[in-house]
Amino acid sequence: MRQTFKEVNKESYILAKAGRPLFGEVEVSGAKNMVTKIMTASLLAKKGKLLIRNVPMIGEVFLTLQLFDQLGVKYQLNSDKTLEIEPCGFKSSEVKFKGEEGNRISLLLAAPVIAQFGEAVIAKPKGCQIGARKIDFHIEGLKQFGAEIKETEDALYLKLKTGRLHGVHIRLPFPSVGATENLIITASCAEGESIIDNCAIEPEIIKLVEFLQKGGVEILIRGDRSIYIRGTDDLKLSDITIIPDRIEIVSLACATLGTRGDVFVRGARQDLVLTFLGVLQRIGAGIEIRENGIRFYYQDKMKPMAVTTEVYPGLPTDFQQPLAILLSQIKGTSSLHETIFENRFEYLNRLNGLIKSGEKFILGQDCPADNPCRFSGKGFTHFAEISGPVTFGKGEVSICDLRAGFALLTAGLLSEGLKITNLPLLFRGYENPVGKMKALGADVELVL
Ligand code: EPU
Numbered sequence: 339m340r341q342t343f344k345e346v347n348k349e350s351y352i353l354a355k356a357g358r359p360l361f362g363e364v365e366v367s368g369a370k371n372m373v374t375k376i377m378t379a380s381l382l383a384k385k386g387k388l389l390i391r392n393v394p395m396i397g398e399v400f401l402t403l404q405l406f407d408q409l410g411v412k413y414q415l416n417s418d419k420t421l422e423i424e425p426c427g428f429k430s431s432e433v434k435f436k437g438e439e440g441n442r443i444s445l446l447l448a449a450p451v452i453a454q455f456g457e458a459v460i461a462k463p464k465g466c467q468i469g470a471r472k473i474d475f476h477i478e479g480l481k482q483f484g485a486e487i488k489e490t491e492d493a494l495y496l497k498l499k500t501g502r503l504h505g506v507h508i509r510l511p512f513p514s515v516g517a518t519e520n521l522i523i524t525a526s527c528a529e530g531e532s533i534i535d536n537c538a539i540e541p542e543i544i545k546l547v548e549f550l551q552k553g554g555v556e557i558l559i560r561g562d563r564s565i566y567i568r569g570t571d572d573l574k575l576s577d578i579t580i581i582p583d584r585i586e587i588v589s590l591a592c593a594t595l596g597t598r599g600d601v602f603v604r605g606a607r608q609d610l611v612l613t614f615l616g617v618l619q620r621i622g623a624g625i626e627i628r629e630n631g632i633r634f635y636y637q638d639k640m641k642p643m644a645v646t647t648e649v650y651p652g653l654p655t656d657f658q659q660p661l662a663i664l665l666s667q668i669k670g671t672s673s674l675h676e677t678i679f680e681n682r683f684e685y686l687n688r689l690n691g692l693i694k695s696g697e698k699f700i701l702g703q704d705c706p707a708d709n710p711c712r713f714s715g716k717g718f719t720h721f722a723e724i725s726g727p728v729t730f731g732k733g734e735v736s737i738c739d740l741r742a743g744f745a746l747l748t749a750g751l752l753s754e755g756l757k758i759t760n761l762p763l764l765f766r767g768y769e770n771p772v773g774k775m776k777a778l779g780a781d782v783e784l785v786l
Pocket of ligand 1: 472473
């Protein structure tokens with residue numbers, strides 16, 4: 339398995355242009371937003387080894403392994419996409435990012451590190467610039483569990499107030515994915531019982547819960563987004579397989595449909611993309627759900643649609659960007675109302691400069707009149723009107739965030755020739771994206 343993400347750097351670029359529709363079969367990789375959370379949670383174990391299967395070969399895993407290197411965690415990443423971790427007895431309580439690099443995972447290391455050392459120095463998370471991405475829920479939560487926290491510009495200094503983290507009853511102000519995971523991991527090693535209300539319940543979070551429950555943590559999920567947890571100081575490790583990446587499934591589907599193609603995504607699972615399939619049914623795109631994957635195919639007369647991103651199980655924000663490019667190919671006016679991140683439309687701004695025929699994307703700060711969201715009246719550009727079909731001319735565009743990266747790659751496949759730069763962002767979350775597109779017949783080159 340070629341680890342292309344390691345070869346891609348700031349100077350690398352992609353050349354993409356319109357050719358024939360995407361056609362054939364492609365396999366979805368393991369989920370970015372599950373693998374790193376399992377890696378992190380495994381550090382709660384005091385003995386044993388963990389084997390993770392179906393690990394995606396992406397920058398995000400590599401960045402997390404760099405954090406493991408700093409802690410002194412032993413691991414081996416194998417060419418068959420397995421990762422072996424020997425979590426116990428790591429030697430350092432400090433993680434920092436080098437230069438501009440970073441991800442959201444540092445913050446999830448707080449509990450495993452303080453559980454072992456009573457203190458931790460944790461780099462503040464980095465990641466895509468799609469909003470302010472505050473970490474107040476994490477900090478407030480960790481404090482309640484019994485950590486004293488001092489903040490500097492780029493790090494958190496944490497110290498246990500008493501001998502061990504202790505269970506708490508806490509309510510998240512918003513069902514944040516990262517804060518839910520952080521508090522679940524923290525409660526899993528805390529003494530006594532915890533209740534976390536208003537949790538996120540994404541499939542990757544449920545897999546994290548399964549992993550911890552199997553390891554001996556008592557966990558009960560209630561119907562109202564409330565999770566009860568009784569922690570353990572003796573987490574047992576058992577091998578685990580990473581589920582397919584639902585965001586990659588959607589990205590591949592949108593590229594297929596946008597280019598009027600016909601592609602079978604092997605490994606795609608209906609349960610992971612249920613809401614998205616509903617959107618495709620409404621649009622009138624072709625879907626065929628099979629035992630071992632989903633076929634997506636273009637159909638004449640697809641219809642525009644007004645789409646709102648929501649807390650899962652609503653339509654996930656991560657699907658918004660690939661979907662925008664598909665909507666841009668459909669005759670009529672569609673809209674996207676982004677309610678999770680306040681600043682996730684920069685890529686449309688960049689693409690506006692490249693539209694050759696058709697109307698420019700209209701970006702706005704107002705919510706639809708019948709659907710106000712928590713960003714209403716706050717001056718955030720979180721609404722887009724897309725009137726299709728558009729075509730893109732020749733030019734250059736720099737990737738502004740990970741999912742935008744795939745959207746821009748798809749736009750490249752509908753253009754007269756796009757040079758796409760800032761590739762580390764794309765390869766942080768997609769395994770071999772150019773190779774996969776090429777195998778489906780796309781006119782695309784990766785220049786390293
Ligand atoms: N929020 C706060 N305070 C906090 C935490 C979150 O105000 O302490 C707000 C955020 O600013 C945002 C909302 O809550 O407005 C939701 O953020 P969330 O915490 O859910 O995001 P995250 O955990 O930082 C993860 C994924 C994202 C995905 C979101 C969906 C990982 C590593 N990242 O981010 O994935 O979009 O959940 O909510 O799991 C991606 O893969 O490209 C990606 C961006």
